[in-house]
Amino acid sequence: MNLKILQSTNILKPAFKRDQRANAENLSIKNSNLEKSPVSDTFKISVGYVNDAHGQTNNMMRILSGLKGDLNLSAGDNDIGDEKNKAIHKATFKFLNLGKIVATALGNHEMDTTQADLIDSLKDYNGDILTINMKKDKIDNEDAQDVKSMGRADLEDYLKPSKIVEVNGEKIGLLGAAPTDLLDRLTHPAYHTDCHVDNLDDSIEDIQEEVDKLKSQGINKIILLSHMGYKKDKSIAQETNGIDVIIGGHTHELLKGIKDGENLFYSKSGEPVILTEAGRDGNYFGKLNLEFDKDGVITKAQNNLGETGLFHKNMINQYIFDSILGKPEKVGYIKDAPPPPKKLTEENPHANFVCDVMREETESDIAIWHNCGVRNFFHEGEIDSRDIKDISPFLDFVVVASVSEKTMVDLFKKAIEDTYSTSSRKPGLLAVSGLRYTVDRENKALKEMIFIDKNGKETKINIDNPSETKKYKVVTDEFLMSAGADFGILAKEEDYIKKYPYDKDVMVCNYLKKYNKPVSINQLGRINFTTEKH
Numbered sequence: 001m002n003l004k005i006l007q008s009t010n011i012l013k014p015a016f017k018r019d020q021r022a023n024a025e026n027l028s029i030k031n032s033n034l035e036k037s038p039v040s041d042t043f044k045i046s047v048g049y050v051n052d053a054h055g056q057t058n059n060m061m062r063i064l065s066g067l068k069g070d071l072n073l074s075a076g077d078n079d080i081g082d083e084k085n086k087a088i089h090k091a092t093f094k095f096l097n098l099g100k101i102v103a104t105a106l107g108n109h110e111m112d113t114t115q116a117d118l119i120d121s122l123k124d125y126n127g128d129i130l131t132i133n134m135k136k137d138k139i140d141n142e143d144a145q146d147v148k149s150m151g152r153a154d155l156e157d158y159l160k161p162s163k164i165v166e167v168n169g170e171k172i173g174l175l176g177a178a179p180t181d182l183l184d185r186l187t188h189p190a191y192h193t194d195c196h197v198d199n200l201d202d203s204i205e206d207i208q209e210e211v212d213k214l215k216s217q218g219i220n221k222i223i224l225l226s227h228m229g230y231k232k233d234k235s236i237a238q239e240t241n242g243i244d245v246i247i248g249g250h251t252h253e254l255l256k257g258i259k260d261g262e263n264l265f266y267s268k269s270g271e272p273v274i275l276t277e278a279g280r281d282g283n284y285f286g287k288l289n290l291e292f293d294k295d296g297v298i299t300k301a302q303n304n305l306g307e308t309g310l311f312h313k314n315m316i317n318q319y320i321f322d323s324i325l326g327k328p329e330k331v332g333y334i335k336d337a338p339p340p341p342k343k344l345t346e347e348n349p350h351a352n353f354v355c356d357v358m359r360e361e362t363e364s365d366i367a368i369w370h371n372c373g374v375r376n377f378f379h380e381g382e383i384d385s386r387d388i389k390d391i392s393p394f395l396d397f398v399v400v401a402s403v404s405e406k407t408m409v410d411l412f413k414k415a416i417e418d419t420y421s422t423s424s425r426k427p428g429l430l431a432v433s434g435l436r437y438t439v440d441r442e443n444k445a446l447k448e449m450i451f452i453d454k455n456g457k458e459t460k461i462n463i464d465n466p467s468e469t470k471k472y473k474v475v476t477d478e479f480l481m482s483a484g485a486d487f488g489i490l491a492k493e494e495d496y497i498k499k500y501p502y503d504k505d506v507m508v509c510n511y512l513k514k515y516n517k518p519v520s521i522n523q524l525g526r527i528n529f530t531t532e533k534h
Contacts, residue, residue: 003298004299004300005302042292043291043292045168046288048068048285048287050282051074051278052249052279054393055393056375058376060092061317061321062308062312064317066306070167071167074249075276076178078092078095079092081113081395083117091321096127103165104225105177106130108186111186114188115150115155118158119154129159130161131159132176133206135156135197139154152194161206171219173211173217173223179227180199183197200228222244223245227249230250230251234275237265238266239268244290245276247276254279255277257303274298281376284305284307286303288303289303331384331388331512332382332512335380339377345420345441350378354369357507358433365474366434366473369476369477371427372486373392373394376391396479397502398499398503398507399476399477399491400496401496405466406468407491408472410466426486433523436450439530440529447463447530481496
């Protein structure tokens with residue numbers, strides 16, 4: 001197949017002079033009449049895309065200033081959190097509407113809330129959530145008590161396998177796929193025990209059948225919105241026919257440009273299939289420029305990524321989001337801060353600082369926070385409550401409990417083993433205050449742990465034979481303490497010493513206002529490594 005790959009350019013550069021902006025819009029957004037001429041054997045389209053925005057409202061506002069496709073799509077995980085995060089849910093679906101995102105895949109984080117609450121959010125969405133491979137039992141066949149207590153509803157009535165949209169006079173087929181591990185990734189699995197997702201092989205069959213239905217209706221340009229992850233998307237691209245583009249998510253890959261064997265693959269019949277994925281947390285978004293021949297085969301392609309932080313928030317959108325979330329409060333000033341770590345296996349000074357705040361504010365011995373829950377970082381300069389909420393967007397109340405040494409050591413051992421046993425390096429290492437520990441990467445093991453009291457005195461913990469009777473006053477959030485899908489339980493709710501009526505973001509805001517001085521984020525040296533990085 002002779003596919004011409006166009007070199008990526010700065011089409012997503014945020015600043016244009018006025019005349020340059022007009023020209024760029026005429027060429028890459030609206031498409032000229034010549035491009036849509038009936039006598040032309042080609043069709044051009046630009047696809048704007050996002051994935052895994054994870055409820056990052058500040059990034060959403062910036063993305064709205066740069067997302068300029070003829071057709072805008074999402075690969076899912078737009079939202080984050082459970083039913084306690086209703087304002088963020090509302091802001092997320094407002095973002096999808098403002099961005100003219102006509103369809104999104106079903107991500108695992110869309111299912112963190114109850115089915116009834118998800119339906120309430122969907123009622124405000126102008127587009128559709130697409131999923132071909134998630135199946136749900138009918139409400140009529142379920143226990144009435146379960147339906148009521150778990151907030152279940154006729155969710156299947158609000159999800160579609162596919163849809164057809166018209167862009168520049170041409171019909172485009174869209175379909176969606178949920179992650180095969182969706183039910184394993186949920187914050188509250190009990191909400192959705194009436195659902196199941198097909199495995200990869202069955203999902204590929206589902207996808208091919210739906211593609212064939214679209215093609216039978218004369219649709220020869222088809223885009224899959226997938227939250228299945230990069231490796232599974234590769235398999236789909238190579239084991240199906242008829243898909244032209246896979247807008248991907250879930251594994252947070254950053255796929256720049258177009259490279260054969262990386263995000264350019266070929267279907268069973270030899271036609272090109274392009275994959276996209278724009279990282280995580282809305283830090284990037286994309287624009288894919290495509291040219292099709294008369295048979296619906298891609299002949300030219302160009303993939304551009306925009307760095308969200310380079311775009312400014314539109315004042316109108318700021319007002320809209322403030323009306324939903326409340327106006328953010330200025331809480332402090334960050335004097336200096338390092339770049340955030342790129343991997344869950346790196347020490348995170350931003351998370352360590354939050355642990356320091358939790359430990360000091362609750363007068364605990366040890367504070368712990370899981371790296372997979374950290375969704376943004378402290379920026380230098382003035383900081384407000386929404387900036388900090390973006391760092392910790394889940395609503396998991398801060399809790400304090402008495403935890404045995406053995407329970408704590410077992411937590412760290414399991415987290416390290418699981419982290420280095422998965423290709424995605426999840427759930428990630430643990431940020432700490434009051435501890436220092438050493439990780440043996442090669443053996444995927446905890447090598448050493450030292451407790452550091454409030455006076456700086458260090459005491460080595462016997463990790464081979466930790467005490468079951470020695471207790472530490474530990475502070476973390478509810479997810480890690482007693483409800484985490486990725487971790488063992490540290491303490492049951494009935495054993496909490498104290499449960500605060502707010503999450504880490506509120507505690508950090510209160511601390512910064514009380515501290516009332518510029519803060520340096522430099523809390524490092526709490527995790528050591530015995531081997532070279534893999």
